[in-house]
Amino acid sequence: MIQFKIAILVGSLRKESWNRKMANALIALAPNSLSLEIISIGDLPLYNEDLETAPPSEWIAFRKHLASFDAVLFVTPEYNRSLPAVLKNAIDVGSRPYGKSCWDGKPGAIISVSPGNIGAFGANHHLRQSLVFLNVPAMAQPEAYIGSVATLFDDQGILSNESTKAFLTKFINSFQMWISSNIKREVN
């Protein structure tokens, strides 16, 4: 039986994205009690408050879809020491209209991934700043800054590094516990 539904937002639109590969590796390692789905963010028109009078259909569909999940997981690269615009745009779209944010109260977690050796730390922490405001309780530990990502996959694009697999398993198990303790429950 599915305990929690987790939406995964990948901060890269690149076909051969390492972040997408990492998200798929995590999905493969997750327990059966979790349902994880990468949700599409690449087709969302850029956020413009003027459009709220008649929101684009892509915004409406995204908000509705996001609202159906229990928790959110961000898997993101770093662009210029921050998060990619496509991911920030999705965050902004999901946060409005004012007072109807889809993020509110959903437990969250972040994995940042880079071919470089700092593991996209800057993106990870800039994202945390928005999550505080959005009332997304973001898991603190284990932190996930995955660097040198190009060395972790085999020629077929399968995660082959055993310690990364063990780390991802620990990460997703911790996230399951984090969701259990932080999920918003209706109080009668």
Ligand SMILES: Cc1cc2nc3c(=O)[nH]c(=O)nc-3n(C[C@H](O)[C@H](O)[C@H](O)COP(=O)(O)O)c2cc1C
């Ligand atoms: C506009 C741009 C800015 C970038 N800035 C950073 C950066 O600040 N830190 C970093 O580690 N990598 C940076 N990179 C390199 C990305 O980490 C690399 O392209 C990575 O493969 C992107 O993730 P993806 O494979 O999931 O698409 C940048 C790449 C682009 C295109």
